[in-house]
Amino acid sequence: MFIAILGASVLVYYKVFINRYFHLSDSNLPVIIVCISISIFNYFIFHHKNQWKVIVKEFETLPIKEK
Numbered sequence: 355m356f357i358a359i360l361g362a363s364v365l366v367y368y369k370v371f372i373n374r375y376f377h378l379s380d381s382n383l384p385v386i387i388v389c390i391s392i393s394i395f396n397y398f399i400f401h402h403k404n405q406w407k408v409i410v411k412e413f414e415t416l417p418i419k420e421k
Contacts, residue, residue: 360393 368385369376376385400406 360396364389364392 365376368389400409
């Protein structure tokens with residue numbers, strides 16, 4: 355469910371900011387595949403088992419020069 359909402363959100367932002375005349379059709383299959391791939395990647399890197407909390411803690415321990 356979360357991935358579907360995220361994918362729909364990416365498509366809405368793409369339509370609003372990049373291409374106002376974008377419409378989903380069979381010829382836009384590569385765009386749909388890329389959006390789904392990004393959504394799945396985002397889910398497993400940041401949201402699965404709250405990994406984003408671990409990433410934020412590691413970032414906060416870095417010295418200021420590396421940030």
